[in-house]
Amino acid sequence: MGMKTISTVAALAVAAFALSATGPAIARTKQSPEAKLAKILNGRVAGKPVHCIFLPSVRNTKVIDHTAIVYDAGSVIYVNRPDSGAKSLDDDDVMVTDLHSSSLCNIDVVKLHDRSSGFYNGFVGLGDFVPYRRLASN
Structure with a gap:
């Protein structure tokens, strides 16, 4: 793998983690x-x-x-x-x-x-x- 491929894979992994961390938070709206x-x-x-x-x-x-x-x-x-x-x-x-x-x-x-x-x-x-x-x- 070239350096560009590793950077792309790393960026995708970070994006997937960020989405998984915020997904449940967005789905759960806090009731008053x-x-x-x-x-x-x-x-x-x-x-x-x-x-x-x-x-x-x-x-x-x-x-x-x-x-x-x-x-x-x-x-x-x-x-x-x-x-x-x-x-x-x-x-x-x-x-x-x-x-x-x-x-x-x-x-x-x-x-x-x-x-x-x-x-x-x-x-x-x-x-x-x-x-x-x-x-x-x-």
Whole structure:
């Protein structure tokens, strides 16, 4: 192979690598936190906010970056938009809550710890929990 052929092969390899690295990034468009929350709540209607939820009924918890914590209790999804510290919410953090009963209430504080290092990352002061239920079908 001549020097020109090697240069061409190298240039093609670099171009292929660059395209493969940017291809998935272009295909994955990042949704806004509000859009992620709307997708979770699609087909549901908000009810009257409550001060506490019964934690044993919660199956799954999801953090929406800088916005809210979603508590999935099966037929009801509760959304908590913290009164303070919402900007600290990161879906890669682990939430730690000191509970004194089986209920989680709007006066409770949730500590955030980095999932990888375990280091403290901040906290949120919970607000009221808004229940979302599926619309009744006719």
